[in-house]
Amino acid sequence: MAVPASTYPRRLLPLFLGLFQGALLLFFALFVTYDEPSAQAEDTSLVANQVYSTFPFFQDIQVMLVVGLGLLLTFLPRYGFSALTHNFLLLNFSVQWALVLQGLLHHFHHGQVHLDLHKLLLSEFAAVTVLISVGAILGRASPCQLLVMATCEIPLYLASEWVIVTCLGVLDVGGTITIHVFSCYFGLGVSKALFRTTQQPLHPKETPTTSSDLMSLVGTLILWVFWPSFVAVLCQPGDAQHRAILNTLLSMSASAITTVVVSSLLDRDGKLSPGHLQNGSLAGGVAIGVVADMAVPPVAALALGSLSAVLCVLGFRFLTPLLARKLTLHDQCGIHN
Numbered sequence: 001m002a003v004p005a006s007t008y009p010r011r012l013l014p015l016f017l018g019l020f021q022g023a024l025l026l027f028f029a030l031f032v033t034y035d036e037p038s039a040q041a042e043d044t045s046l047v048a049n050q051v052y053s054t055f056p057f058f059q060d061i062q063v064m065l066v067v068g069l070g071l072l073l074t075f076l077p078r079y080g081f082s083a084l085t086h087n088f089l090l091l092n093f094s095v096q097w098a099l100v101l102q103g104l105l106h107h108f109h110h111g112q113v114h115l116d117l118h119k120l121l122l123s124e125f126a127a128v129t130v131l132i133s134v135g136a137i138l139g140r141a142s143p144c145q146l147l148v149m150a151t152c153e154i155p156l157y158l159a160s161e162w163v164i165v166t167c168l169g170v171l172d173v174g175g176t177i178t179i180h181v182f183s184c185y186f187g188l189g190v191s192k193a194l195f196r197t198t199q200q201p202l203h204p205k206e207t208p209t210t211s212s213d214l215m216s217l218v219g220t221l222i223l224w225v226f227w228p229s230f231v232a233v234l235c236q237p238g239d240a241q242h243r244a245i246l247n248t249l250l251s252m253s254a255s256a257i258t259t260v261v262v263s264s265l266l267d268r269d270g271k272l273s274p275g276h277l278q279n280g281s282l283a284g285g286v287a288i289g290v291v292a293d294m295a296v297p298p299v300a301a302l303a304l305g306s307l308s309a310v311l312c313v314l315g316f317r318f319l320t321p322l323l324a325r326k327l328t329l330h331d332q333c334g335i336h337n
Contacts, residue, residue: 013143017093020147024096032103032113053237054117060229061124063222065091069131071219072278073333077212079139086143087131094127094150095120101155102126121233128179129157133187135333137194145194153186173244174231174289184335191330213274220278224252227285235293244292247301248285254305255284255312262313276313279334283308312337 066088073083102123103113130150134141141149161178164170172178208216232244259280263273284305291304315337323329323336 013147016144016147020093020097024100027100031108031111032099032115035114035116051117054121054233057229057233058117058121058124060226061121061233064226064230065124065128065131068219068222068226072216072223073135073138074219075208075212075216075275075278076139076332077207077209080212080215083138086134086146089143090130090134090146090150091124091127093147094130094154095123097151098123098126098154098158101158105158125175125179125234126154126157128175129153129183129186132180132183132335133190135335136184136187136191136331138332140330140332141194149190153183156186157182171294172290173235174248174285174292176286176289180286180289187335188329188331192327195328195330208274213278216278217274220281223282224256224285227252227282231285231289231292240293243295246298247292247296248288250298250301251284251288251305251308252281253284254302255287255309256281258306258309259283259313262310266313266317273316275334276316279316279337280309280312283312283337 070084070087073087074080076083099115099119102119103115107113107119130153133149133153134146157178160182164178165172170177228245228248231248232241235241235244256277259277260272263276263280264270267273287304287308288301316334320331320334320337323331
């Protein structure tokens with residue numbers, strides 16, 4: 001008996017994911033192994049110290065991406081469940097895909113890819129680009145479209161990172177350029193390619209409610225608390241990592257206060273916009289990433305956080321509507337800000 005045509009799109013997602021996971025099972029069975037256990041006691045101690053120093057940061061980043069970012073995307077009242085589940089699905093899909101590509105490009109020796117916690121962490125950073133880019137088309141793309149987008153974005157990110165870090169020698173421990181800037185413009189490019197050239201009126205379902213804004217704000221608070229771990233995890237342990245944590249905390253604290261000031265001044269009634277607070281308070285963490293481990297004075301971190309918050313709020317208020325009106329560029333989460 002023939003399957004009705006309307007059921008094919010529903011079967012496409014499990015078929016795509018099943019083929020992907022099956023191919024990865026075969027690849028991991030043939031080519032992926034863990035690093036060989038150390039034979040010497042001092043080597044074993046060194047590996048243990050690396051795990052103990054990295055895994056707490058790794059756990060913080062997991063909470064950021066799974067819980068914090070997932071809740072941040074729930075501001076659309078009818079898209080909360082999908083935002084959380086799609087974010088979780090894309091994270092796992094992108095991490096596995098990045099592990100394969102990074103292993104083949106950088107860690108393929110003697111027919112084997114040796115896997116460790118650091119390589120898994122780098123794959124999570126690659127997955128972050130996908131999760132940010134999705135913000136531009138949130139609620140307007142099917143799960144299959146999002147997976148195709150992730151499949152294309154990960155190799156482009158790896159190429160971009162190689163050019164910026166290896167070829168140009170740019171220092172970017174917090175991923176300001178390699179992650180945030182790249183994912184922003186990739187997401188906007190996908191948005192422009194997917195949607196029609198005519199500007200669409202705001203749909204009632206796109207207007208946040210009090211409860212959806214509250215859930216999104218909880219996600220913001222989780223991201224705010226754990227953001228220093230995201231910035232500092234790839235820094236050299238010691239003074240550089242210490243500076244990265246301090247600079248990030250100062251910058252984000254300044255951006256949170258400045259967001260409240262600017263948002264209240266822009267509102268006729270002096271009210272604080274939840275959307276401004278959800279994004280502007282994180283702007284300092286994004287901006288400081290490129291210089292977080294450098295010996296900059298504390299006042300520079302505070303100033304950078306304040307400036308980034310001002311630009312973020314002004315972008316939400318003026319730039320996003322302007323891009324939508326002049327360029328018909330849809331940016332659901334305002335990732336350009």
